[in-house]
Amino acid sequence: PLFALSASQTPKSVNRVLSGDIERVDPKQLLHQLPLRPPDVKRASAALAADDSYLFDDAVISPEQARKLITYAKYRMPSAASGAAATEVDSVDGAPAYQADLPSSATGAAAALQELLGPDGYARLLAPAAALIGATPRSISGFIRKYSATTRPRLPFHCDGCDASISVNLSESDEYEGGDLIMLAGGAVRAAPRALGAAAAHSADVAHAVTDLKSGTRWSLVVFTHRHRNWRRSFRMTENGLRRQ
Secondary structure: OHHHHHHHOOOHHHHHHHOOOOOOOOHHHHHOOOOOOHHHHHHHHHHHHOOOOEEEEOOOOOHHHHHHHHHHHHHHOOOOOOOOOOOOEOOOOOOEOOEEEOOOOOOHHHHHHHHHHHHHHHHHHHHHHHHHHOOOOOEEEEEEEEEEOOOOOOEEEEOOOOOEEEEEEOOOHHHEEEOOEEEEEOOEEEEOOOOOOOEEEEEOOOOEEEOOEEEEEEEEEEEEEEOOOOHHHHEEEEOOEEEEO
């Protein structure tokens, strides 16, 4: 019901894009139809015009590493029955998150991923974000999320509160229909690669969303990277989420 309510309050033109119809879409026009706060529209406009605000990589993790991450998430979902706790909601749309958070301590997320991926795998994971921000991230946070038609089917357009974000597909592309990560970057509406292990890294200023998942299940790893270890001091919490100071 919460997702249906969110869709009913979204402009028809935006819902059409979130349904997966991204052909012949004017990205500038779409951006100004999104229900974003003015500061986010401003930074998303700059990211849309930039050629260096995103990076795709077709093979960041292996199928075996993807299976380890999904197993990790399944054991840590707040509810084994539904995959989400009633009190856990996403900061973007206020609907159930359906995710397993990485440890929230200063080094916990990095330690968890290094254990799951190995030191070399962890470095490979962060490489696209490091290329975008021009430095090896000093701190990370993130989660592993489950998308399905009966749990969380979509994620509305939004910007992030970090320096760069990485989204890695953990499912085979033939295991689900829809559920594409899309973003307004490089002057166009772009869909991230769907191959298992493929990654899309982008500046936090890039407006991005996940289109409606129509069937099957898609798992994804989302990592927020930060140039500074004490990154939380660079942001302030508002009623609309994290904002850069």
